[in-house]
Amino acid sequence: MDQNQNPGEADASSTHEPNTAQDPSAKGAPKKDSLKEAWKQVETIGMAVGDALQGRNNVVMVRINDDALAYLDMLIEADITKSRSESAAHLINEGIKSNQELFGRIKEVTEKIESLKAHLREVVKNETFDQ
Numbered sequence: 001m002d003q004n005q006n007p008g009e010a011d012a013s014s015t016h017e018p019n020t021a022q023d024p025s026a027k028g029a030p031k032k033d034s035l036k037e038a039w040k041q042v043e044t045i046g047m048a049v050g051d052a053l054q055g056r057n058n059v060v061m062v063r064i065n066d067d068a069l070a071y072l073d074m075l076i077e078a079d080i081t082k083s084r085s086e087s088a089a090h091l092i093n094e095g096i097k098s099n100q101e102l103f104g105r106i107k108e109v110t111e112k113i114e115s116l117k118a119h120l121r122e123v124v125k126n127e128t129f130d131q
Contacts, residue, residue, distance in 0.1 A: 042080065046080065062088070072087035073087075075090065075091075
């Protein structure tokens, strides 16, 4: 209590309102907003995983290194995927989506190569080896 204060009057330091400058836990809004943002990201990833897992009819067996395995397991631990298989499918699909331009160029070149091979087969088929 301050000398100039009447008994029964509370000074500013004894009020029940938290001082946000001194008490970092009193800053509820930023923490709440970051939690909302994190949850939104989890939902977005969950939707992407759901999309990635649609129509998984093909089985591919691969060997991966310890670092890649840790990433697969990280998705499981975060409850984003349920298995290593789901994690791998998700990461493969995300890799394909993020490299669409590159895959477009690869497709163009492989189509040209296939066309040249077909042309070569026709040439060989129509030519005779009379020498």
